[in-house]
Amino acid sequence: MEKKQSLMQPELLMPAIKDAFIKLDPRVQMKNPVLFVTLIGAVVTSVYVIFGIGAGSKSFEVQIAFWLWFTVLFANFAEAIAEGRGKAQAASLRKSKSTTVARLIRSGTEFQVAASELKKGDIVVCSSNDLIPGDGEVVEGIASVDESAITGESAPVIRESGGDRSAVTGGTRVISDHIKIRITADPGNSFIDLMISLVEGAKRQKTPNEIALSIVLSALTIVFLLAVATLKIFADYSGDVAGQDLSQIVTVPVLIALLVCLIPTTIGGLLSAIGISGMDRLIRRNVIATSGRAVEAAGDIDVLLLDKTGTITLGNRMATEFTAVKGVEQSRLAEVAQLASLSDETAEGRSIVVLAKERFKLRAEALQPHDAVFVPFTAQTRMSGVDISILGGKMRVLRKGAGDAIKAFVKSQGGSLPADLDQKIESIAKSGGTPLVVSEGKDVLGVIALKDIVKGGIKERFGELRKMGIRTIMITGDNPLTAAAIAAEAGLDDFMAQATPESKLQRIREEQARGHLVAMTGDGTNDAPALAQADVGVAMNTGTQAAREAGNMVDLDSNPTKLIEIVEIGKQLLMTRGSLTTFSVANDVAKYFAILPALFSLLYFSKSVGVGPLAALNVMGLESPQSAILSAVIFNALIIVALIPLALKGVAYRAVGASEVLKRNLFVYGLGGLLVPFLGIKMIDALLTAIGSV
């Protein structure tokens, strides 16, 4: 889990404040139309104040100008503080990069070159204590590597040539042994470079939904620009026909104040902070996404392909039960099974030994190593066991293995099969276990049930996913019977038995053709096509370079369950944007009730009543036109600051259906957005009146 990071850490705060001013550069502001309009408004108002243009009260306009500048600065600050959290991490990553010296092998000779000069295809060599100079694939040797620089995990990992653990990352350190690495990334494109640019948000591209939202926000800005610009003309007409001069109050700075209050500055100001912090939340969960687009796509996923092993079940199958056939003692079966498994170094074999010890206190003490000949497992015989010489020159032939193999073996020894064997085998298979048949000589003794152990809490996790509308599909090499049982036990929606890389790819294509968005995890080179085809492909960091390049995310912890968190982060990102947009627009209602009566409370002023007719719209009972306008502007600026923590954290996410989520967010951010500003503006107005600023 991420560590709790306070927003207001001084080491993040000071640079962010500085950045807020640097970002006032119009070239930066241009990228965000809402803030650009605000900036222009601040400049124009300042010009009015400084050169004394217009008939408005200058002490009042100074305050408007002040708060307009603050609105822009607050928005810049929000972005800067979101970026700041990544910058520290980027700095330490850079350090590991710049100091690296590579030992390049060229035509058999070793050269010392700077890591930054390495090209794709170069071969380098690394011995213990060397920093690996760039991303690559181990082509020779095996080594333990400390990857804590990127994963934060201090335990070293094994990297070896061939197989699925051949990828190494630049900036990590070889702890022991000696490997040759073929570089697979050109300078500037390495994993560390990618991470640096990601955590800094430097190369941040707007995601598709962010672009669509920006269009809506820009259009709203234009609508309000028109509404306010024409209001000036309408006010002139109204003043004319009423025989009044409204130029004291309907001034350019006041209209700018109205405009800035109406345009969606809240979401406009926080939009990029939301995007950056979404990426940041991923990185703090040790997931590197190659693009923001991938993070957003994760929120849209409705089909999840999960590998059985490691994700749904603990890594290996375990023996859970000895079932003896009729006429055989359970303890005899357990003893034979234990002896037959002693040489079996696999986790399955060990679990049989352990189970026999637990159930029957057997410790295989009778076995003298020099009397025993171990028979290892081979793909041809599909069984293993031991031949033990006992007194009288006889042999105990103990075997355990797949049902068919043992049956054939026993028959060849001239034995017969117990009548209840098949039924026992089948019942284990049906319940999702793998049956191993045990024999001694020509007698079949019984069956060991090996079972996948489903991870604790995983069923609840899948239940949450189902509520979110995500279908989970288990991928396994098991036979359909076993697969179905495990899928049922773990609460999955569907499974793919006897899966091959090709059938995985095929399945993803089928789901996509039906309109689904598919996510999957993978690590091996043969997963690469499926990872590339999936809408969100999460490669394990322990995997091969091919897999890491094919996916659009890399999980540094190599924890396949992480996919669920990635989906949540993707959804949270969109929800935060949507909720703050709703909040921002809903706020405008209250602002109209503050500013319109303030502008026109004197229109058609009649002495008998004391105010104009539109003063009736001043439902908040704000003190004076000036205080009302100023309160709205101050509220508009402060709400940005008040919502920075929400933008960085994201709105609360719970795994419930879409309509529940919508109801909740509409209630909080829609209704809240309507009501909060009434309260806030009224309070600020009271405060302003109390301190006598207007």
Place this chain on the structure above:
Amino acid sequence: MELVDLFQIVFYVAVLTLLTPGLGLYMYKVFSGERTFLTPLVGWVERGGYRLTGSSSREEMTWKEYLTALLWFNFFGFLFLFLLQLMQTILPLNPQNFANVSWHSAFNTAISFMTNTNWQGYAGETTMSYLTQMAGLAVQNFVSAATGIAVFLALARGISRQSSKTLGSFWVDLNRSVVYLLLPMSFVFALVLVQQGVVQNFSPYVDVTTLEGAKQTLPMGPAASQIAIKHLGTNGGGFFNANSAHPFENPTPLTNFLQILFLLLIPAGLTYTYGKMVGSIKQGWTIYAVMAAVWVFTMIGSVASEAVSNPLLAESMSMEGKETRFGVVSSLIFSTATTLVSCGAVNAMHSSLSPLAGGIAMFNIMLGEVIFGGVGAGMYGMLIFVVLTVFLAGLMVGRTPEYLGKKIEAREMKLVMLAILAPCATILIGTAIGVSSPLGLSSLANKGPHGFSEILYAFTSATGNNGSAFAGLNANTPFYNVLLGIAMLVGRFAVLVPVLMMAGSLVQKKISPPSTGTFETDTALFGILLIAVIVIAGALTFVPALSLGPIVEHFLMLRGQSF
């Protein structure tokens, strides 16, 4: 509000709701080319149409081809009508010997009828020959309505088809709308109107002596045939200047009831047709419910506003500007219906409504003419707001917004915002030009906020392709004829073109199957959210303007000041 008023409102909504599925289903069959009971009667007309244009009923068009066909068709319709008005002196069927129409009025009127606005700067009975009325105006009444339906059909196909390129054929849609829907229904409705006393002849005007001994000229003409389509096609252009307040245009309470009903029928029925087309009737009913709810709100609001006692007259439910044949509530049901539906026929003078009831009529148009709205145009306008609502809601539930399985992305939002932005901008800028120019102000009959409302209403009505007038503004000047003409063009095509582009973009997309993570668009929650988006979008844009018109006028009226 009295119980009998409420009963009237409930009665209208109930009758409309009952008729919606039947007509909706009929239209669905017609537009998908299925056989209906009218096929044996008029099927040969449809086939004749294809022979004439050299097309076929199986023709398919991309959005570009569809739009091109539509634009050329509308352009020639405009040109024909424009020239007809300029040459009516040398053409037959002009018994009153009306002069040729001025270029600017002809320009305005041609655009007005082509865009289904039917804004009338002229008075029908003193300007237009029978030929102009029949061959020009009435023809555009039919085809402008059919054009609206065609665009709606294209959009509905864009939503319901997947991974395709074509949206149907403009010629086929146009042909079927006219032949199976508008012509037969108008024919029947016209017969009923004639039976009730609406005139239908080619006679010259009749001079009569009234009981009081005064001389009066009674206008004549082929009125019934044009009035039927005026309502059915949500055109609203009256045969006579007083429109449906004229006894020869709307003689009895029964015709009044039918006229309100007929202007709502097709827009309401299309919600059902839409539900059928996208494969879920509930989707259609949700949209219908939203429309009906807003209609009921505005009717209640208007009646409540009329019921506010005007201290100057010391009475409420004032009859000023209303017909004694219909009374106040019937007039308000008419005024809300005609403004929500972009019809624009009137049976009372909106200028004489109480300030807030007039404001509601105006605000109804400002909502974008999407509550029922114009024939076809209301539905495609509504779908624009549906997509906007889906976008906001979709983000709030944490998924890329999807409508009926189609992803709503940047391109769609660009088009949606353009379609919403362009009319808003036209109304605001047009009004600003009107109130700041001497040419604009010289047409005003009233000063103060009421004068402001007159100009605001004119630009709102033109841009919304509504066509109703607030009255009190002399719009038959080159200034207003040209400006309002442009407003009508923008209001029609700056929505229609993005809609067709969006249809072209949506039709290429895949349909993602729904899951519990998909946000449903056929629920009460969505309906409420949709209403909120429509009303808030309209309010945020126009409240500043409205506050200087009807709202301030209302408060001034309470203080005993009127304009």
